[in-house]
Amino acid sequence: xxxxxxxxxxxxxxxxxxxxxxxxxxxxxxxxxxxxxxxxxxxxxxxxxxxxxxxxxxxxxxxxxxxxxxxxxxxxxxxxxxxxxxxxxxxxxxxxxxxxxxxxxxxxxxxxxxxxxxxxxxxxxxxxxxxxxxxxxxxxxxxxxxxxxxxxxxxxxxxxxxxxxxxxxxx
Amino acid sequence: xxxxxxxxxxxxxxxxxxxxxxxxxxxxxxxxxxxxxxxxxxxxxxxxxxxxxxxxxxxxxxxxxxxxxxxxxxxxxxxxxxxxxxxxxxxxxxxxxxxxxxxxxxxxxxxxxxxxxxxxxxxxxxxxxxxxxxxxxxxxxxxxxxxxxxxxxxxxxxxxxxxxxxxxxxx
Numbered sequence: 001x002x003x004x005x006x007x008x009x010x011x012x013x014x015x016x017x018x019x020x021x022x023x024x025x026x027x028x029x030x031x032x033x034x035x036x037x038x039x040x041x042x043x044x045x046x047x048x049x050x051x052x053x054x055x056x057x058x059x060x061x062x063x064x065x066x067x068x069x070x071x072x073x074x075x076x077x078x079x080x081x082x083x084x085x086x087x088x089x090x091x092x093x094x095x096x097x098x099x100x101x102x103x104x105x106x107x108x109x110x111x112x113x114x115x116x117x118x119x120x121x122x123x124x125x126x127x128x129x130x131x132x133x134x135x136x137x138x139x140x141x142x143x144x145x146x147x148x149x150x151x152x153x154x155x156x157x158x159x160x161x162x163x164x165x166x167x168x169x170x171x
Numbered sequence: 172x173x174x175x176x177x178x179x180x181x182x183x184x185x186x187x188x189x190x191x192x193x194x195x196x197x198x199x200x201x202x203x204x205x206x207x208x209x210x211x212x213x214x215x216x217x218x219x220x221x222x223x224x225x226x227x228x229x230x231x232x233x234x235x236x237x238x239x240x241x242x243x244x245x246x247x248x249x250x251x252x253x254x255x256x257x258x259x260x261x262x263x264x265x266x267x268x269x270x271x272x273x274x275x276x277x278x279x280x281x282x283x284x285x286x287x288x289x290x291x292x293x294x295x296x297x298x299x300x301x302x303x304x305x306x307x308x309x310x311x312x313x314x315x316x317x318x319x320x321x322x323x324x325x326x327x328x329x330x331x332x333x334x335x336x337x338x339x340x341x342x
Contacts, residue, residue, distance in 0.1 A: 005307035006205055008237040008282035009213075010317045012181025031204045034177055034334045035216050035294045042180075043299065045206050045214075066179040111179035121292040123206045123301050128214065130294050136176035144179050146317065163205045 006164060011147035015065040015079050015105045016044050017095075018055035024090055024103040027052040028080030030147045031128075031163050032064050040133040042115055045126050047161040051084040056117065056129055061100035064113040068142040071108040073154055079105075081159055099135055110144060112137045126163055177335060182318035186236040186250050186276045187215050188266075189226035195261055195274040198223045199251030201318045202299075202334050203235050211304040213286055216297050218332040222255040227288065227300055232271035235284040239313040242279040244325055250276075252330055270306055281315060283308045297334055 017026030031045035044062060046053045056062045067076070079089055094106045098114040106112075115131025147164070150156040158164060188197030202216035215233060217224045227233045238247070250260055265277045269285040277283075286302025318335070321327040329335060 001211070001304060001307045002309050003211070003307070004309050005237075005282040005284060006211070008183075008309070008315050009203060009205060010181060010183025010315050011204065012179075031206070032180060033182065033202045033204060033216070034180060035202070035299065036296045036334055039295065040172070040174070040177070041294055043216075043294075045204070066176075111176040113176060119292060119294065121290060121299070121301065123212055123214075123290065124210065125207045128206065128292070128299065128301075130292065130299075133172060136172045136174070138173050138175050138179070144181055144319075146181050146319075148315075148317075163207055 011164070013067045013076070013145045013147055013150050015067065016046065016052055016062055017065070017103045017105060018052050018059055018062045019101050019103065020055045020058040023055070025051045025055055025084035026079055026089060026103060026105055027084075028076055035130060041118065041130055042113060042133060043128050043130045045128045045163050047126055049161055053127060059101065060117045061102050062115055062117070062129060062131055063098050063100065063102035063104050064115070065105040065109040066111040067145040068108050068110050068140070069145045069149060070142065071145055073156060075108055076150070076156060106139065110138065110140045110142050112139060182335070184238045184247070184316045184318055184321050186238065187217065187223055187233055188236070188274045188276060189223050189230055189233045190272050190274065191226045191229040194226070196222045196226055196255035197250055197260060197274060197276055199247055206301060212289065212301055213284060213304060214299050214301045216299045216334050218297055220332055224298060230272065231288045232273050233286055233288070233300060233302055234269050234271065234273035234275050235286070236276040236280040237282040238316040239279050239281050239311070240316045240320060241313065242316055244327060246279055247321070247327060277310065281309065281311045281313050283310060
């Protein structure tokens with residue numbers, strides 16, 4: 001098995017957010033994808049260790065902000081390499097509450113989705129949540145950030161809790 | 172709801188293949204993604220109407236060929252807009268049988284995966300199959316084709332059975 005094969009898979013980069021009561025949180029995710037068109041559904045894969053996982057499980061809703069290609073690395077670091085258990089990730093961030101109660105992050109975002117969880121599947125360390133879209137909106141026409149661009153052009157790294165984390169092995 | 176928001180999501184483009192006994196088939200898919208790293212698992216979303224869906228259900232295995240950016244449109248059309256019920260899609264195509272028995276398409280491919288289905292989830296018109304990787308291989312260093320590149324640069328279109336199909340509406 002060659003773990004470098006995984007680098008060939010293509011993804012976007014997103015903030016997936018949710019809430020538990022009035023507690024709000026969001027995290028970076030690369031696995032957001034449309035599942036069906038009728039009804040429109042999207043799926044997200046979230047690590048069970050993450051606070052956003054807890055909030056989605058509790059509230060049954062999530063939101064997705066599609067990140068623009070020019071998103072600054074510190075912004076990604078804030079949502080991707082810190083836990084909402086230690087800091088309020090949304091402090092000083094432009095967001096609004098969606099109809100589901102989930103926070104919709106507006107900074108560096110070209111499109112938004114809100115979804116209600118209709119199903120989920122447990123996959124070892126992660127849960128894939130399937131959500132039916134309740135709202136979607138285009139915010140601008142900037143190109144979306146891709147995971148490849150993030151890694152190759154921005155030289156971004158990947159936290160251990162990401163689905164796409166590949167431990168570097170000596171060869 | 173603005174269906175154009177779905178165009179902002181990022182994907183690669185892949186051939187997902189499987190077999191039923193000695194019958195082989197493959198189809199284009201854009202929803203292939205890593206779910207966990209330990210153990211390495213990937214997921215694919217496949218329309219229930221498709222022959223490859225039947226074969227994955229029957230054999231419990233699937234393979235993924237990651238398409239290169241310079242894949243010719245007719246090659247994509249062959250796997251994406253025709254059914255294996257009507258024609259042998261693999262005739263004249265370079266492939267080999269993997270350890271799972273699934274055909275590994277080698278033309279226009281920069282990486283390969285083979286997986287055994289460990290779980291699945293039904294989502295209306297589609298099934299998401301979760302597979303544990305049994306083999307993976309890098310075949311070359313050409314860039315991967317992205318769904319955005321396919322649509323914007325190659326001017327490729329999307330069949331109605333795709334998860335990402337969006338019916339054009341009059342506005």
